[in-house]
Amino acid sequence: VREVLNDRQKELMTNAPSGGIAQLRNAIAGHLKAFRNMEVDPARIIVGAGTEYLYSLLIQLLGFDQVYAIEDPGYHKLAKIYEKHNVKYCYIPMDASGVSVKALEKSRASVAHISPSHHFPTGIVMPISRRYELLGWASKSEERYIIEDDYDSEFRMNGKILPSMLDIDLSGKVIYMNTFHKTLSSTVRISYMILPQKLMEKFYRELSFYSCTVSNFEQYTLAKFIEDGYFEKHINRMRNYYHGKRDLLLETIYHSKLKDYITIYEEDAGLHFIMEIKTELSDEMFCKLALKQGVNIAPLSRFYAQGTGQEAHKFIINYSALKEERMEEAIRILYEIAR
C-alpha cells in the first residue's frame, strides 16, 4: 500500500513522536514567539488531546506520591481529576495578588497549579513580584514544580500583558500549559504543555511509549493554520469581537437602573468579569431567580472550597455567549431581582 502514496500521504500515516509532530510543535513555538515573545525549544512542547489528558500525563510524570496544590477559588475540575487519579491535593487560599505563598509554604504540596495570567473565576492577574515569590518557593526543593495554566491569555484586552512564568523561570521549575479549546473551539481537543528540560528528558525516558493522542491529520491541519497566519488573525478577530461586546455590555449596564446596585471588577482579562450586586438574597437564590428568566450567571462562592465571606454577592458575568440584542433585557431582569 505504502509504495503508491505520495510524501504528504506517507507523512499522514507515519507515527508521530509521543510529544506530537515536529511541524506542529515548531508552529506553536513560532506563535508563542510572535504573540507572547516567548523563546521555547519546540522539543520541550508536548501535544495532547486536551488539557485534562495532559494533567493525567503530568501526574504520571511527577508522581502519584506528590501533593498537588489547587487555587481556592478555582476550577472544580482540577480537584476531580486529582481525586480520580487517587492522588492527594489541597486547596491554597488566594489574596488580592493570587495564591498565597505563605499558605503554600505551610501546606504539604510540592506541585502548585496556578493561572497567573488570568485567574478563574476571580480574574486576578498575578503581579510580577508574586510570580518571583512562587519561583522562590519552587526552587527550595528538588521535587517542587509550578504548573502555569495560561489558558486564556490570548483574550486579555487592555493593559500590558505580563511575561509568563515560564519566561522568567531560569531554574527549570515551570510547566507551561495552554490549549486550543478556548481560542478555536472546545470541540477541538488539542492542548500542549512545555516541560522544563529535565522533565522533558524524563518524559521521553519514561512515558514516550504512549502514542500521541492527537491524530496526525489534525496536527498537520493545525500546524498549517498557525504557520499561514490564520490563527493569529482569528485570535485578533475574536478579541475585537469580544472587546466590542464587553464595551457594549458595560455601557448598557452603566446606563441602566442596575448601575446603583453594582460594582464591577477585573473587566480587562478574559471573557468574563466579576459583578458585585447589592442584594439581600442568598447568592444561589439570586442565580436561581435569574435562571428562571433565562439569565445564567454563577456566584463566585460556588468556586470556593473554603470561602472567606468576602466572595458573597459577587457574580461571574460570562458574556461570550450573550447575544447583543438580549443585553438590555438581561440587565433589566437582574435589576428586578436586586431592587
Next chain:
Amino acid sequence: VREVLNDRQKELMTNAPSGGIAQLRNAIAGHLKAFRNMEVDPARIIVGAGTEYLYSLLIQLLGFDQVYAIEDPGYHKLAKIYEKHNVKYCYIPMDASGVSVKALEKSRASVAHISPSHHFPTGIVMPISRRYELLGWASKSEERYIIEDDYDSEFRMNGKILPSMLDIDLSGKVIYMNTFHKTLSSTVRISYMILPQKLMEKFYRELSFYSCTVSNFEQYTLAKFIEDGYFEKHINRMRNYYHGKRDLLLETIYHSKLKDYITIYEEDAGLHFIMEIKTELSDEMFCKLALKQGVNIAPLSRFYAQGTGQEAHKFIINYSALKEERMEEAIRILYEIAR
C-alpha cells in the same frame, strides 16, 4: 458568532457527550451488528483518543486498588501503563487455549485483560469453552471484570470467527475494547470501549466531567465513513490484500530451502504468524543477524515476562509491511542464518 452558523457548523462546535457524539456511537453499533453480529446499545459505547487513553479511564473507573492481570506473553505496553498509573498488576501464564483460569484463580487479580479473538503474539484464538470458564471466574465476585481486547478481529482470514466474549456475557462482566488504529491507520487516534450497563452508569456518574478526547470533526468524519459503507469496504479490501500477501509469503517459504528448517503456527489470525526455526543460535542473536541484513523479526521470547522454554526459537513474522518483491531475498537471508 453562533447566530450565523448553519446546523452542521453548530454541531461541530457543540460539546460532545463525554462518551462521544451519538452519530459515531450509532455508526459503531451498526458496524458491530453487520460485521460481528453483535447487539450493542450505543449508549454503552465510550469513544476516546486511543486505547492507551481508555485504559487510563478504566483504571479510574475500576479503581487504583484493583490488581490487573496481564497475559504472559503479551503486550509490554499494558504492564507499562499499569506501572505508570501506580496500580498493581500480575502476569498470568497462557496454555494452548489462552490464559490459564487456574492461575488466574490463584492470583490476587480482579480485572483480567485478555485478547481472545487473536492473542498477541502467539496468535491463539481462545476456544469457546475457555471463554465461558473465564466468565465463570468473573462472576464469582462483584469487583471482577474482564477487559476483552478485540483489536484485530477484523483481519481474521480463514475459519469461522467466534462470538466475542461481550456477546456471550449475560452477567455484565465484559468490557469490550476495539480501535481504529489497526483498521485505518495508527495515526488515527480513535478507539472505543463498550461498558456493561452498571459500569456505564458509574462512568456517567463519576467520570463524565471529562471532555471526550476526540475532536468533533474527526468523530463526525469517521461516523460518516462508517455509515456510508466505506469502512466495511476498506476492511474487506485490506483483508484481501493481506490474505494475498500471506499466501504468497507462505508459498515462497514452502518453495524455498528454508522450508526444512521451519514450522509455521497460527497463520489464520491477524497480520502475523509464528515461525519456529531450527537453529543453534540464541533467539536474540538470530534476530540481530537478520536485522543486520534488513530483515526485522522478533523472537516470541521477547514478549514473555516468565518464559517456559517452549517459546524458544519461535519468531513473529509480521508481514504487513513486507514488500512482495523483497520476500524471496528475506527468506534467503533467514535460510543463510539458520543453516
